[in-house]
Amino acid sequence: MGIVETWMREKPIRTFLAQLSTRRAAAGAAALLASSSAAAASADGEPGDRSIPQLSSIANSVVSRCSRVLALATETLQQNFEVDYPDSCKESNTYAKEFLEYCCHKALHEVTTRPDHLADKNLRRLMFDMMLAWEHPGAVVEDELPENHSALRTTVDIEDDDEGSIFYANSTRLAVQVNDKKTVGLGAFARIAPSCPIIADLVTVHNLFDALTCSSGGRLHFFVFDKYIKSLDKVFRSVKGILQSPLASSFHLDAGECILAMDGDRPIHPVFQHIGISAWPGRLILTTHALYFQSIKVGYGDKIVKYDLATDSDQVIKRDFTGPLGVRLFDKAVMYKSSTLTEPIYFDFPELGGPSRRDYWLAIAREVLQVNKFIRKFNLENVQRAEALSKAILGILRYSAVKEAFHISPSHFKTTLTFSLAEKLPKGDMVLKALYDNYFQLLDTSLSHLVTESPGDNRLQNHSLPFSLYALSRMGFILLKRKDEAQSEISFCAVCFGVTKSLEAALEESICYSERIDAARATIDQVKVEGVDANLALMQELLFPFIQVVKLTYSLTKWEDPLKSFLFLAFTLYVIQRGFIAYMLPSFFLAFAVVMLWHKYNGREQLLGVLEVRTPPSKNPVEQILTLQDAISKLEETLQSVNIVLLKFRAVLFAAVPKTTEMVAVAFLAASAFLIFVPWRHLLLIAVLEVYTREMPLRKQNTEKFRRRIREWWARIPAAPVQMIKPNESKKKR
Known part of the structure; x- marks a missing residue:
């Protein structure tokens, strides 16, 4: 008994001492790593944590962490920015924001060189803090701080301190921790997120933000952003697992062809291919070039059929109905038609719920079809072609990540697929033209001279933004031969933000048109009436003046009133004889124009009157x-x-x-x-x-x-x- 009592008295003490020693060891390791990062940041002999008076506290925190990522002092970053952008230094109102963007883009370009950067939660925190700092970059008086900014205070995060991340060299002074009260708006997300092509694209960044904030009133929370990046990392690992599996080698893919999605490999979720009235299960695979269907036939073995999406053969992919023995019952199929096929092919995705599985495959297959149309339209070759396919691949993976994380499948103008969005948007052809002129043509030119140009042209290097192909290759997706990648690597590190100005202008104009179209569609939905009789009554009311003119003219041809009929006939013959008939149609258009302009300038403050239509008697x-x-x-x-x-x-x-x-x-x-x-x-x-x-x-x-x-x-x-x-x-x- 005495031994047991002694052990019970000493056990809590021993446990506490063991925990204390473990914490001290972890804190010592973190302090050692923090001191090494600070030493790397102060390689120029200057302290890396010096605050810049023009920046706010959160902006100074972000800039300090960027300096540690780049192994440069904040003073060196500031001097480089002032040399590369002397015009920005003259504008005190925009200096803080532009300098912050400069540091953020350079740091993100450096951090995203690691293949596993999506799995780093410290990077996700840093990016979110960058967005928070972008909304409040300049130094302001404490009394004038916005509510969202006043909550930005430095606290100690033991978890980050234990990890010793390079993003938090001094967590007690610099780490801006994220909580539920801090949110990010569209402007900050659209400026920071596209710096990482894997996370967002300039063309679809607004739609991606709408998808992430559809349930939070247009403000992005960190846990939503964090969940999206985790889902994106999961999707990347899944696709890389398919590419490295023995299944990929059995399809004999072309050079640079990547598998993007696969379905039907599980018995509980089959995919059926319908040709005529016959149907059989199999596995459906989508690549950057084609659709593959591997049928499972008893007694015949597995057979792989390829439907090439990269050829110009009048291909159509759309949703359709299907069912057993060709009966059109279920709206859960994708129809593929081509001039090389004698009849359409239907891929059926049976499921108990809605057609979400079919809609996903329809969206990504159309994206592959659209990107190959874009390649053929502008005759893209080599690096240009690989870059276009890379943008489509990243768009599909982002689309999959949003769907998996939030069960959202945006449609129409809200899709997050780059080339499908350009196809659906009004004036989308102008968006594609601007994308080609200011992005893909830059790839076609030799950019090696950018490194040796005079300092006045260094803006092309310093304000860097990695290309999609380069970002994708760092994640392990190879779309070009090794020698081509080595020759083009410099090009992917040197692209100027200025080349996107016309693309942003085309996007802004197109989005403005799409908003007007959405507003017009809302009015159309309000005025639609049901029933043949009701629609006929509405049409008669709208065409009432024309109907009355036709009735009057017809009554004159009956000669019920001979005097009026004779006068009308004489007037008509006079107009024809004098040649005035040629002026009747222009006079008609002129009268309409006069009426429209009169209503515009004299009835501007009057609302359009509601057209009252007498409802016909209802029928059972x-x-x-x-x-x-x-x-x-x-x-x-x-x-x-x-x-x-x-x-x-x-x-x-x-x-x-x-x-x-x-x-x-x-x-x-x-x-x-x-x-x-x-x-x-x-x-x-x-x-x-x-x-x-x-x-x-x-x-x-x-x-x-x-x-x-x-x-x-x-x-x-x-x-x-x-x-x-x-x-x-x-x-x-x-």
């Missing part, structure tokens, strides 16, 4: 079905009448009725001679007189008699024979 479902059936019957009768006219004309054309054919031929000869030798003005006078005076009391009986003879003559003409042949319906073998 049975009455609506009967009305629809009656409309279909009338449509069928109209089609039959048109076909009978065509068949009778065929009989006359091929002389099935010789006398009638002779008569019609003579009539056509006379009409052609009449049209050649008689002026058009006289022809128009004759036509108006003929049509307008048919119902006059003097001509009415003769008109009725003439119509009767024409009907009798037409009734005597037989129709040409017709035989309907059913096509041979041969079932395809599986």
Whole structure:
């Protein structure tokens, strides 16, 4: 008993001493690493933590950490910036923000050279702090600090202190810890995030921000940003695992071709390929060049079919219905059609929920199709082609990361896929043209001279932004041969931010148009009415003035009031004879323009009045079905009448009725001679007189008699024979 009591008394003490020694050892290691980073940062003999008066506290913290990443003193960074950008130093209002951007982009370019930088949580914290500092870069008085900035105070984070990260050399003074109260806006995200092409792209950064902040009121929280980067890292590891698996070698991919997605490898989530009425399961693989389907057929072995997306063969990919035996029941399929195929191919993605799985594959397959169209349109080769494919690959991986992390699949103008967005946006062709002119053409030129130019041109190096291909190659994705990468590596480290000005202008104009289109679509959804009768009533109300004019003109042709009819006929003949008929259409357009301008300048403060339409009497479902059936019957009768006219004309054309054919031929000869030798003005006078005076009391009986003879003559003409042949319906073998 005494031994047990002694052990119980001494056990807590021993445990406490062991924990204390462990903490001291960890703190000593962190202090050693922090001192080594500070020494590297002070290589020039200057302290690395010197504050810059023009910057705020959080901006000074970010700049200090950037200096440690670059192994340069903050004073050296400031001097380099002032040498490279002398014009920015003259503007005190923008100096802090531009200097902060300068440091951030250089530091991020350096940090992202590591293949595992997405897994580094300290980098995620640093990037978020960069965005926070961008919103409040300049030094302000404490009383004028915004609420979001006032919460930025330095605290001690034991976890970061234990790790000894190079981003936090002195955590008690420099580390700006992130909490739920600190959020980031669109402007900061759009300026900092595209510095890492893996995280965001300049074309789709606004849509990516909308996807990340759709549930937080347009402000980005750190835990959302952190979750997105973790999901992106997971997606990258998954794709790299597929590329390194034995499955990739069985597909015999071309040089530079990468696998982007694979589905159907699990029995619980199969993919079916439908051709005609036959269907079989298999594995679907999407690469940067093609779609591959590896069918699983019992007794036949695995067969791989390639659908090349890089060729110019009028390819179409869209959503469609499918079902067993060709029955169109389920909206969970992707239809692929090409001029090289005899019939469309359907890829079915069966699932119990909604069509999210199909929509994902539809989006990424269209992105591959669009990027290959872009390559063919601008004849991209070698580095340019690899860069375009890299931008598409990164866009697809970002799209997958957002979908996996937040279960969001943006559509239409909100997609995060670069080339699909440019295709959907209004004036998207201008965005692609600006992207080519200011981005891909830069790759086509030799940029080795940028390193040896005069100091005035050093801005092309210092304000650096890594290209997508270079960023992707550092993650282990090889799209070019090794020798091409070695020759082009300098080019990927030297690109000026100024070349994106026209691209940003094209994007701004396109996004402005898309917002106006969205607003117009909202009004369209509000004014849509249901029911055939309701739509007819609305159409009659909108066309009421024109309907009244037509009714008035028709009543004048009936000669119910001879005086009005005669005056109208005399006026019409005078207009035709004097040649004023040529001015009628311009006068019509002029009248519309005058009315529009009058409403614009005289009714600017008046809202557009609501058009009131009298609702027709409602019908029950049975009455609506009967009305629809009656409309279909009338449509069928109209089609039959048109076909009978065509068949009778065929009989006359091929002389099935010789006398009638002779008569019609003579009539056509006379009409052609009449049209050649008689002026058009006289022809128009004759036509108006003929049509307008048919119902006059003097001509009415003769008109009725003439119509009767024409009907009798037409009734005597037989129709040409017709035989309907059913096509041979041969079932395809599986």
